Amino acid sequence: MTENLTRPMYLDGHYAPVPDEIEAYDLPVTGTLPPELAGRYFRNGPNPLPGEDSGHWFVGHGMLHGVRLRGGRAEWYRNRWVRTRELEGHPFIREDFTFDRTANPANTHVIQHAGKIMALCETGFPYGVTPELATIGPDDFAGKLTTAMTAHPKQDPVTGELHFFGYGFLPPYLTYHRLSASGELVESREIEVPGPTMMHDFAITEHHAVFLDLPMVFDLEAGGMPFRWDDGYGARIGVMPLAGGPVAWFEVEPAFVFHVGNAYEDAGGRVVVDGCRYDREAINGVWTQIGGTGHTAPKAAAFLAARLHRWTLDPATGTNTETPLDDRGVEFPTLNDAQVGRAGRYLYAVSDGEIIKYDTAGRTGAAATVYDMGTRANPGEAEFVPAAHGGAAEDEGWLLSITGTADGGSDLLVLDARDLSFQAAVHLPRRVPAGFHGNWIPDAS
Numbered sequence: 001m002t003e004n005l006t007r008p009m010y011l012d013g014h015y016a017p018v019p020d021e022i023e024a025y026d027l028p029v030t031g032t033l034p035p036e037l038a039g040r041y042f043r044n045g046p047n048p049l050p051g052e053d054s055g056h057w058f059v060g061h062g063m064l065h066g067v068r069l070r071g072g073r074a075e076w077y078r079n080r081w082v083r084t085r086e087l088e089g090h091p092f093i094r095e096d097f098t099f100d101r102t103a104n105p106a107n108t109h110v111i112q113h114a115g116k117i118m119a120l121c122e123t124g125f126p127y128g129v130t131p132e133l134a135t136i137g138p139d140d141f142a143g144k145l146t147t148a149m150t151a152h153p154k155q156d157p158v159t160g161e162l163h164f165f166g167y168g169f170l171p172p173y174l175t176y177h178r179l180s181a182s183g184e185l186v187e188s189r190e191i192e193v194p195g196p197t198m199m200h201d202f203a204i205t206e207h208h209a210v211f212l213d214l215p216m217v218f219d220l221e222a223g224g225m226p227f228r229w230d231d232g233y234g235a236r237i238g239v240m241p242l243a244g245g246p247v248a249w250f251e252v253e254p255a256f257v258f259h260v261g262n263a264y265e266d267a268g269g270r271v272v273v274d275g276c277r278y279d280r281e282a283i284n285g286v287w288t289q290i291g292g293t294g295h296t297a298p299k300a301a302a303f304l305a306a307r308l309h310r311w312t313l314d315p316a317t318g319t320n321t322e323t324p325l326d327d328r329g330v331e332f333p334t335l336n337d338a339q340v341g342r343a344g345r346y347l348y349a350v351s352d353g354e355i356i357k358y359d360t361a362g363r364t365g366a367a368a369t370v371y372d373m374g375t376r377a378n379p380g381e382a383e384f385v386p387a388a389h390g391g392a393a394e395d396e397g398w399l400l401s402i403t404g405t406a407d408g409g410s411d412l413l414v415l416d417a418r419d420l421s422f423q424a425a426v427h428l429p430r431r432v433p434a435g436f437h438g439n440w441i442p443d444a445s
């Protein structure tokens, strides 16, 4: 697809929004869909209305795309805007200068917890949606949630609790929250940080929550997403005991991280955090590009800027050791959700034209297996779907990714996660714009 360098990147090519909602049934499939895949793959992303310029890639109205798989068939595809108060035109800042947390685009992620499917955006409350992608409405957990909710909550694979946080432009800048396995908001804890920063993701380990307080600071002058790099802010990672007690902050080399791959406690009691790290130059380049104001480089370059990186934080000594794990440019790290917060071996990520499997067991780097997309392009986040039988290995399962095709359409690509071998491509009825995050909602749930 040719690029139009006069249009903002987020309105052009594979990023361009689609104009309407459609559905299609009995989708054509190349290859063999594993019959074990019984459920729905949902993916969220921004989709401005026809003729609308949202002003920044991150703030377009949320649109969910769903593909229903069962019995080796792709039964349907459908796409639906999340019917938020933001879509209806309600302002985020009310006339009395308070925030309307229901007026957010719900455009970043879609998760399931305690039987609820929720579309998430870090500026506000989650929106419940049905398995058919109809909007239920905003959810503040029976009035208990008083901050925004990150789009990247973490479910503890053992307790089933959902850990998350909200960040804000005004104090409290950072608040940790916990939902019980049954979906009740059972804890909210304010965390002191020097100022308001863009905190897109975080991590948990078995005993800790891990916060990334990095130098993309709030600045109302900065436009659509009002954040900019600040050399003076410093950079630190906080390790907070879930059971209570002070946060231990570790100074780190200034950098920005949208996405954590995983974190865990090692045998020596250190907290290991793997994530996709942008240095100052890289994040400034990406930020200009996705803000639509510097469209002079190929779009794919935006995703060539982050590197898989490891921070090893030692509470005994207060020291941080940083290790680059690979020199490829990657984003959207994923894993087997059973390993969240626990020492796992494998992370998956996407690059320009590649889906990558990392084996992080090595001490100095991560060994990569690469699926070359060939004529496909713009791989979306590769969601890991575990094989649903007891004793399955960590990488036994599939990767699902919505990708661009050579003719400007989109496929749902299915790879075997063990060796990244091609299993199937579900041909979707039209292009799915490049977006953010997705999830597999298995029928059993």
Ligand SMILES: [Fe+2]
Binding pocket: 108, 151, 152, 200, 258, 259, 436, 437
């Ligand atoms: Fe994200």
